[in-house]
Amino acid sequence: MKADYLDHLQTPIMLINAKGELEYYNFICSHFFKLPPRKLKKLKGIGQLLKVSDFEILKHAQEALKLGAPIVSPELNLLxxxxxxxxxxxxIPLDQKVLVQILDYSIEKHLHEKYKQHILELKESHEQIVRSDKLTALGEMISGVSHEISSPLTIASDKLLSLAEHLHRKDEKSSRLDLEELTFQFKRIKQIVSNMQNLTRSSDEAVCVINIKTVIENALNFAQDLNLLSGITIELKGESYILGSALKLQQVFINLIKNSIDAFKEGAIKEKRISIHIESCTEQVVVNFMDNGPGVDESEKLFEMFYTTKKLGEGTGLGLPISQKIIESFHGSLSSVKKESGACLELNFQPLIKKVLL
Structure with missing residues (x-):
């Protein structure tokens, strides 16, 4: 058999007989095995050349001859x-002989292992950034909460002194008014703390039927409690039910509200307005979240990781990408809609009826 053409192949190829004796080897074999041709010729059988633990080379070569069909080994470690x-x-059986071809995947495997390591490192870095972003947001919320709680606490403290004085004077009318004011202020504190607990609760919430209008109202109430919506007109229209996590969606809308508030700081807007319209039909539920801020020039980049229009140190560029992933986890979508002025984000969800039918 003339096999000289095999010298042009860049993989080690040998031709052996049924006894495993080496009858031919191509040029690359000498380079691969680090043996000169004269030493290769002296080898009695392929078993002396290829020593692989838990894998019998000759046995598999003979099996290929018996079957009359090629056999491919599993991935092997060759030393x-x-x-x-x-x-x-x-x-590969060829006329009572077997063509043995060695495919070296060492470089590919090494690159694959390095790729996996890089992916793990990137994942870890991403998780660290997300944790940092959450801690920054938590710090901002704590700062806002402490500020908001200090106001009713100061009023309550003054009213306690006033109540003590009125009780000493046996002034029932003034004492009653003091008690009403104290009750109101402590209810206000309780509501702020309650909203904070809702936001920081574990995110492993089961998917259930939720009123998306109620979710948005809760997000607005949270922002209102932190005095973030001062001087901003809110317009909320429509109502619909979907399947989702109320807590996760509340986090999404708090992020959108906060983005609008930050955008208002960028431009001199006299009448600041956030409009949220909920529309539903048999095919989908659409929520349009709009503001009349300065808008974004490169809206197509909004959902890219780490892209931010905020000043250095004020944003990580993860809020919208994370919000988009949350919406997509409920088989919905979050996208930007171009407007002549202001910003508009469109949230699409499958309607409850369609989900039930599916």
Whole structure:
């Protein structure tokens, strides 16, 4: 058999007989095995050349001859001159002989392992940034909460002193008014703390039927409690029910509200307005979240990781990408809609009826 053409192939190829004796090897074999041709010729059988633990080379070559069909080995670890190679061996029967081809995947496997390591490092870095972003947001919320709570606490403290004085004077009318004011202020504190607890509760909430209008109202109430919506007109229209997590969606809308508030700081807007319209039909539920701020020039980049229009140190560029992932986890979508002025984000959800039918 003339096999000189095999010298042009860049993989080690050998031709052996049924006894495993080496009858031919191509040019690359000498380079691969780090053996000169004269030493290769002296080898009695392929078993002396290829030593792989838990894999019998000759047995598989003979099996290929018996079947009359090629056999491919699993991924094997081959040790040559103290260097480890990851290989796959092909056994191809040819006229009572077997063509043995060695496919070296060492470089590919090494690159794959490095790629996996880089992915793990990137994932860890991403998680650290997300944690940092959450801590920054939490710090802002704590600062806002402490500020908002200090006001009713100061009023309550003054009213307690006033109540003590009125009780000493046995002034029932003034004492009653003091008690009403104290009750109101403590209810206000309780509501602020309650909203904070709702936001920081574990996110492993089961998917259930939710009123999306109620979710938005809760997000607005949270922002209102932190005095973030001062001087901003809110317009909320429509109502619909979907399947989702109320807590996760509340986090999304708090993020959108906060983005609008930050955008208002960028421009001199006299009448600041946030409009949220809920529309539903048999095919989808659409929520349009709009503000009349300065808008965004590169709206197509809004959902890119780490892209932010805020000043250095004021934003991580993760809020909208994370919000988009949350919406997509409920088989919905979050996208930007171009407007002549202001910003508009469109949230699409599958309607409850369609989900039930599916």
């Amino acid at each position: 040559l001159n103290e260097i480890a190679y990851t290989v796959v061996i092909k056994f």
